[in-house]
Amino acid sequence: MPKHLNFISFLIVCGLWNLPQAVHAQALIPHTVEIDTAKLEKQGLSLAQEAAELAQFQQIDMALPRARLATQLAPKNDKVWFLLGGLHLQTKEFDAAIAALKKAQTLNPKNADVLFAIGSANFQKENYQASANYYQAGLKLQPNDPEGLFDLGNAYYMLGRLPEAIAKFNESVSQDKKFWPAVNNIGLIKYEQGDVEGAIKKWQEAIAIDKKAAEPLLALAVALYTQGNSQQGLAIGKEALRIDQRYAELDFLKQNLWGTRLLIDAKKFLDLPQMQSALYPQEDVIIPDPPTAQ
DSSP: OOOOOOHHHHHHHHTOTTSOOOOOGGGGSOSSSOOOHHHHHHHHHHHHHHHHHHHHTTOHHHHHHHHHHHHHHSTTOHHHHHHHHHHHHHTTOHHHHHHHHHHHHHHOTTOHHHHHHHHHHHHHTTOHHHHHHHHHHHHHHSTTOHHHHHHHHHHHHHTTOHHHHHHHHHHHHHHOTTOHHHHHHHHHHHHHTTOHHHHHHHHHHHHHHOTTOHHHHHHHHHHHHHHTOHHHHHHHHHHHHHHOGGGGOHHHHHHTTOOHHHHHHHHHHHTSHHHHHHHSOOOOOOOOOOOOOO
């Protein structure tokens, strides 16, 4: 499972909740030839506040133009550039995200979260080595960040550096005992290595942390069924899909870093009639009462 940008925590990192309230749009048009730089910057920060509030409700299309204008009015504010980069990440405009985030990095080189965000953009572009480099740089500033450690583990995983990936996942869990995605991803690696029992143990650990985590539930179900534990595997698999049906899609599983071996077994499992009926239950057929004899 890769980390997806948590926009609420992202906005808090940006520090945009305490900015002044937005002014009316017409106030952005200067009525004199004199330019009040401080006033323009304040207006830019107000626009950034609006953009942040819109983003909170996933209104990204409305947030983006405000954030772009905010960077023009407050071009020396790293948080505004960070916000714009984060919005571009949400819309998967990775090149635009990296450009904005690098501007934020130039203005504030000591912000680890900016480095992590650039790493995330590169990861989603499948530039895994560049991604790892930025995660490493961020961890130099925040060495105990559990999500940063997890992200670096994912980058190592995609680079085939499996022992290093497991080490980073373990470090992540050591910093946050409830961070089940790191435990889950150790299971993904172990399954690809042929250590099915080790993978099962890790997925059980992840489920013990969060019983509603659909990913380790489905992975465990696939592994158990493949081992011959059919009844238990099917029951757990149905529970996983009741929680989140996206895990029935192979493309979604691949996005969550499921490896080739687990994907092959997952396809066989999801194609089972019992799982298909769980995904597409037949509607109850209403049989009309027989006509009354005249």
